[in-house]
Amino acid sequence: MSVHSPLDRAPSLADVLAQRLAGDIAEGRYGPGEKLPSEQQIASSYGVSRPIVREAIGRLKHDGLITSRQGSGAFVAESGGASVFRLDVSNFTDRAEIESIIELLMAIESSATELAAQRRTEEDLSQIGTQLEAMQQAIGRGDSGVDEDVAFHQAIVDATKNPFFKDLSTFLDRRVRSFIRTARANTAKLQTGHMMAVQEEHRTIFEAIKAQDSRAAREAAEDHLKRAAARLAIYMDRS
Amino acid sequence: MSVHSPLDRAPSLADVLAQRLAGDIAEGRYGPGEKLPSEQQIASSYGVSRPIVREAIGRLKHDGLITSRQGSGAFVAESGGASVFRLDVSNFTDRAEIESIIELLMAIESSATELAAQRRTEEDLSQIGTQLEAMQQAIGRGDSGVDEDVAFHQAIVDATKNPFFKDLSTFLDRRVRSFIRTARANTAKLQTGHMMAVQEEHRTIFEAIKAQDSRAAREAAEDHLKRAAARLAIYMDRS
């Protein structure tokens, strides 16, 4: 039984207009700092109403592609490109895309673990330890332990004090978590053994962070993530 | 002489409304799959007009936070959180933020270099080699070589065949590049020596990728990026 994707509706006019304008900017038809035509002109030249133009421009503004000044006009943002990066993983069914995401997650988390080992305070360490313990108890209860697993990694990422690592990791974790959940549910027989292994790997990471051995922390994280990815791949091959 | 930032204007109504709605969703006031109030209701309850509500909702839709169906209503996206990640580095003046970005860039590029060593085709290798050569010629011409430097790393990231690495790295490079440019310009006396060193480090990376030695590639990339960050830090301390 498969869940139907929400069958992508016809994109709204504002959508296609925003995309066309973004394309025009990307292709350099409007250079950096250049003034865009007025909303009226855009509206008439594209054959849509001004509210549509406003909506499209508002979107580009939101993405940092353009800035507008009341009474003056809308201008393409300075210095090559947006100030906002959009990571769009909406088509989450493609296996290649999932693997790409997991790769990105591995890159982030292994680096984060290394940094965490260098920077962790005593409080960070206690937080991570708490999550490690929570995972242990989840195993004892026979829970899936996915939430505790994610929380453990989140605690590590928090210790880097780098908000970008944190936000990106939170986002990627969210996107991957449902996969992990179903994977663990569908491999119920192997679950206990797997989770004991996971916990062992977590403990190795924890000890490295505790010892502030960044190199060991990175290697332990890489090892753990590679194994985790392999465990996930087994599930994906089966389904 | 400092360039004034465009002195952030009063945020538009749609902006603050979008932020409030996003906050409501993040805090779980509207659960996943739940239906939002109608545009009319939102408009009257927030004291704004419907076009403003439309603009705000359109923004959230753009970010994958909600989906709307004509005739039915707007619904919070399923499965915890957006399908689009926004990396906002608009306040690029804060030094801590710059360092965080550089850290992220280092994490991405060192992992990318490792993957590139594993996956590079002959064509990838020749592309990377071409950029290495271009950098050499830029040094000969006395150019800054920033563009060639970036192109070299881009060629490596391309070889990973991972679009997320590529897009993220392109974006981060763009944001950091202007800094590097000014840094090299302001350290003109050290420039030649620095660039020879850079080129040497690049060659080490290239050789590792050529030999498909992923471990050596990662270490060379890490070494190079750490040195690059240190060179940048020298400039930032001076300014």
Place this chain on the structure above:
DNA sequence: TTGACCATCTTGTCAGGCAACTTGGTTATA
């Protein structure tokens, strides 16, 4: 009980208009 049908609600789009702000030229003054 079941099926067709319709009133109602909601979103998508449009038209027109007013207020606030910017800009460039015009005019009056020193």
Place this chain on the structure above:
DNA sequence: TATAACCAAGTTGCCTGACAAGATGGTCAA
């Protein structure tokens, strides 16, 4: 002539009102 005040046109920000298209729930007839 040069300068300063001023004004008119253009532009964005926002609003009201309206209609079309699609979805939903209830009603009524078979």
